[in-house]
Amino acid sequence: MSHETLLARWNDHVTRRGDACAVSAPDRTWSHRELADQVAGLHRLLTSAESGGAGRDAEAGGAVLVVCADPVRAAVALLACVAAGRTVAPVDVRQPAARWAAVLEDLRPACVVADRAGADALAAAGVAGVVLLRADECAPGTWSGQHLEPAARTDAGYVYFTSGTTGRPKGIRGSLAAVAHFVDWESAEFRVGEGTRVSLLTSPGFDAFLRDLLVPLCAGGTVCVAPSPGVPVGDALVRWLAEQRVEVLHCVPTVFRTLRTAGAHAGSLPDLRVALLAGEPVRASDVVWWRELFGDSKELVNLYGPSETTMTKVFRRLDASDTSADPVPAGRAMPGVTVRVLVAGAPATDAIGEVEIEVPFALPGYLGTDRGGFRPPNRYRTGDLGRIDADGTLVLLGRRDQQVKIAGVRVELGAVEEALRDHPAVHDACAVTADHDGDTVLGAYVVADASAGDEELRGHAALRLPAAQLPSVLVRLSAIPRTLSGKVDRRALPPLAAVRAAAGEDLPRTPLEQEIAALWSELLHLPSVGRLDDFTLLGGTSLAMARLLDALRTRFSAEVALRSFLLDPTVAGLAVAVEEARAGRPAPLTKEASA
Template identity: 50%
Template sequence: MTGVAGRWMRHVQTHPGDVAIHGRSRVATYHDLATRASGHLAELDAVPGGDPVLIVCADPVETVAAMLAAMACGRVFAPADVRTPPARLAMAIDDLRPGAVVADRTGSPVVAATGREGFRTLDARDVRDHAVDPARWHRDEPDGPGYVYFTSGTTGRPKGVIGSLPAITHFVTWEIDLLDADRGTRVSSLTSAGFDAFLRDAFVPLCSGGTMVVAPHSARGGQGLARWLESNRVQILHCVPTVFRTLRAAGLGPGSLPELRAVLLAGEPVRPSDVRFWQELFGTEKELINLYGPTETTMTKLFHRITAADATADSVPVGRPLPGVAVRLLEPGEVELRTPFPLHGYLGERQGGFDPSDPHRFRTGDLGRFRPDGSLELLGRRDRQVKVNGVRVELDDVANVLMRCPGVHDAHVVLTGEKLCAYVVAEDGPHEQRLLRQLREQLPPGVIPAVFVWLDELPRTLSGKVDRPRLPQPPDKPRGRERADAF
């Protein structure tokens, strides 16, 4: 199977004038991207040794060019978000030990603020376009480490997940085939370069001859997202359900988003209310696909093409494995994935859920069960199960019930002390008594939230997931009625 670099280069050779990346401030054709990647490659060739390359660029064109250059010279690449706090980036540098750091005008001061040295800094502004040698990218992909992405650690220290290039190729090939992506297909990019979903946003279009369309910060939700999708003729949208949910308030109608044909949701549970909202507007014309897979196994490993029945179900399954992937349930229902390519674990000595006896296996920490049709349904995480008054409660189940209540756009439930606290985003503000009546019809008394905090939106991390540390502190009194303006 041709790897992602070779597939991209094939389009460089056949359609060099096609737009590869439609960025926030610049547009790059396949030829432009190839000459930029060749310039970065010339710079990396001059750096002795084969140590990893850290990439800290705000410009997605420079980020992708540096990634492609690292592939061509056989170096591990590690993209980082330019908004990463310097202290956290310093810990990543200590673990990665890069031989070179590629940074643009935005990333350079972040790297400097870490106080770390011992690597060569390559300023993207000094990189000159270079003649393209296609043979550098037309080569077999190594099975060994190819990239590193840093995820949040439970101790506060980032964990460097080591991935391989065949793992990227495995997913990208699957999605291109599933959606019949081809020359000219316009694929959204809402994800920061510091998260592995960026690989999907970049290489699904670049390996199919399409265009990676990068969203501005003003288009990360609601009406701004809807206007951007329409004006940029986006056909395939990748996003987390939290971002997708903001489209409820965008004033969409059945004729909205005429070019959009598929929405792929990953990173958080998809709720039946999400499906219902979408299908009431578009039926099944604009397909919804639920994706599941941790960073440790490279993006998606299971998928479910959402149907009309999911709109009225208790939950939306994550479906069936991609080709070559196997899933099994361990005690007590923990999901284990087996991939067709070796997994390389974390930087350092942290083993986590990796199986030292089988490098293809990973324990996810998620709980699940198989439906009668063989599809997998997730039941939350072991760390999202709590006990309230002696009763075991799955916090995400309570949030799902809240989301089924009319007028509720989004919800997140946490345990604070011995009480459940619900953070609620509703279209017409606080309506606690009506909400309580609906909850009493669907939940046992002991698991109805004792405190409600009404928000204009849930705070999100850079990847779009709910940012739990930024949720405002709940009021001391039960069933608080104040709308929070903490962020």
């Protein structure tokens, strides 16, 4: 399938089945025709705005930065950019302020498309002097076949920003041809067709959003948009999947495992056919649990592929042989893709080396001059270590650098260290990960003056790093142990779990606060937490927040809104919110109750 048929294939459903459901969102449903008319309205704004750059790629300054928290508005913006032949660059609205400047400097967008949350985020970060188009205030237009013409003439592609080794976000350029190759494969491989209901749990700021959106749209299926903010987990995820009659589920293993803690059983998820897991390693215990519930009736699939090569390039249908595998194999290459393991620069079998992926389309590389692992025109050295067995199956065995995945989000340990070292009181830092009860925990060892407390260091890092890259544990050392060559002696570092105890005056005061603090410790893998500690600064990501609120619903029969928690994300503040929820009263809008 050539890239221009991404829009053409969707247009076929707009033309033939315009009244069929294209998007099922929490607040309403959108038919293919209604969605297309929204795209046409924003397309009109894009082409009439005095922004210049139409038809130019991101390197020439013709890109469109998309800053939308609402997945439907982000989808409309993405499709409008493709129709206008413009490079589209979606970003997460929750970025720390320091990242906005780097994104704008590297991308040099011709204009910005934002919804209300996105516009507020830009204003809070002090972003000014950009042409701003409001996706949520745009009147619909009339979609027609003429909207297909610019995309047929040019493959302007997309840009997604990911973590860089120095803390500066790195822009990955991708092509529509690459997206089309993936869409065509998944639609055929997993029988996604007219009416198939596919989950969308991904934030618009991650490239998997392209998968969750374009696979069902181009096949004539329905995009099922999860409630926001946050990803539903546990009981909420089970209910949502059942209510939405989701047939194809995409998620990271961390989210998938919450189905188990929710007590999903053999009668759960009656419409689900396949669960596709990507972004983190799958464990044998995941396969054991799934097969005990569903046997062969519902497929469980492991997906692997770096963002640089556009989503999945290796896959494996997990079966009984994987219930005792350590590690669970990544699988074999999808059609048209070649996977090699390089040892001393040469392909090898049954030997450990760096994984290289060759794809049937050009790889544009990164914004700027950084070539990284790209080998023009169509090969990428991933930095992952692996082995190819005699039958061609790829087994992943870690990284050759400091890159890790936390809940499916790429994290550069060097970027975490740089953010901490940037504080004037910090003399040295070392970021690490540890496995606690099956979850990957991010921590950091710091050599710092006593004048700067942990909360100050966390707040400083939060100005430079997204929540997923904030260390949940800070360990104070007099010096980072190093080898004679100057490298960190990681074997000499104390265990992360041995570190943090709340100060006496900060201990939880009431039985409810003690229960909530214990729950935090369980979720964040900390030995203890204080009543005034900030959940986000302890490394509590949006996924961790969703798991926390789901646990409150189960343990305390309290429906605490995410907004209420964010007003005061402390143990003390959450205790007040739980009490108010139990009493059926709204939580207070200030922090006075927790003081």
